[in-house]
Amino acid sequence: MARYRDRGDEAAFRALFERYAGRLEAFFSRGLGPRGREGALDLVQKTFLHVHRARRDYDQERPFKPWIYTIALNVRREEGRRFMRSREVPVDPQDGPEIGVEAAVSSASDRLVRRALGELSDSQREVVLLHWFEGLSFPEIAELLGATVSAVKVRAHRAYGELRRLLGEPG
Amino acid sequence: MGGEQQRQAKSATGEPATQRGSSATRFDPPGPAPATEPLPDSVAAALWAGIRAETVGAKETVGKRLKALPVLARMGIVWGMALVIASIVALIMGFRPEVQGAAAVRYALGMTGLVVLAGTLFYASLRGLHRPAMGKVAWFGIGLALVLPAVLAAWPSLWTGSVEAAHLETGYGCTVLGLVTGAVVSLTAFALQRSTSPAPFRVLSALAGGGVIAFGLLELHCPSRDPAHLVLGHASVVLALVGLGWAGAAMWRAR
Known part of the structure; x- marks a missing residue:
């Protein structure tokens, strides 16, 4: 993060992306419903845009993980409303798969947990x-x-x- | 990607959830966290391409550099714009000369309150997403910005000026002056937003802050102590700016 903050180093930013993109996508998609991943990817992109713009505000003495999740949470709150509207998820874990790549990674137990989170x-x-x-x-x-x-x-x-x-x- | 994504969640004591056993506390989750799958390569590549195009791969412009400034620096720009506007108004139209003595103290207190309120609104509007949002503070400040100018305007003993025909005849001139100055300050704060679609409380805070600044400028300039003029010609500026912002935000959301 230091190289990226001070010099805008692309390789360092790419490393942050590779480390956190998947986790942020999962953070956003849980509870978003059938259009979860579609909306989550948009919110991941917005999160990294804010990381880029706020990079000089980052205090290197403090851990990075809570910092990026603060941004993610605020993005979720401030920019995720339109995706939150489609929060409903299938009640029955045997229901049809969700769209696109979501279907490949979504297990029945995962959908049950998502359903519970939605409550x-x-x-x-x-x-x-x-x-x-x-x-x-x-x-x-x-x-x-x-x-x-x-x-x-x-x-x-x-x-x-x-x-x-x-x-x-x-x- | 994703090696770290397979780790387990920790309990309140920092102990991995899967190793808690009988030591589980009432703050522990129901079980191990479901594993987080890594993004498929094609999805990750497309996502990175989009992010890169907007960040490290994008051309650095003055606007982007300004948006990346810390919140206090961006607030300084907004206040600088307010000072420029105040200076222009002072040079062209002049400030009221008659406030003296005890009235000047009351006047200064009123102006201090407006400056603190506007500063709080700009801070809530411009604070980055890496800090907890100030939504509740912002909404309270917006409400106060709608009420406080009207209270100050309708409080005749606060001001010692006299109703002057010139100002009564140009009552709408104050409103127009307030709308223009408030809009310029508000647009400066809006332009420094880091988000491409800022939350409503950020937009309305910027507009309310600009409106409060405009009301203060009008009180610095206009010697009228006619409550009707002060409420309708001065305090209404905040309401008009916030109302326009509200309508604009609603149209933006509906598009």
């Missing part, structure tokens, strides 16, 4: 995506969301309880 509130879903899927710590998520650690833990506790119920697991 959560936006604030709960954000915490679950960042904690469970992206592996960020609660303090990192709190800073990223501009909330307290306690508030984030409360959201996580409620969200995971709801997910266990929806996925048929004992609470």
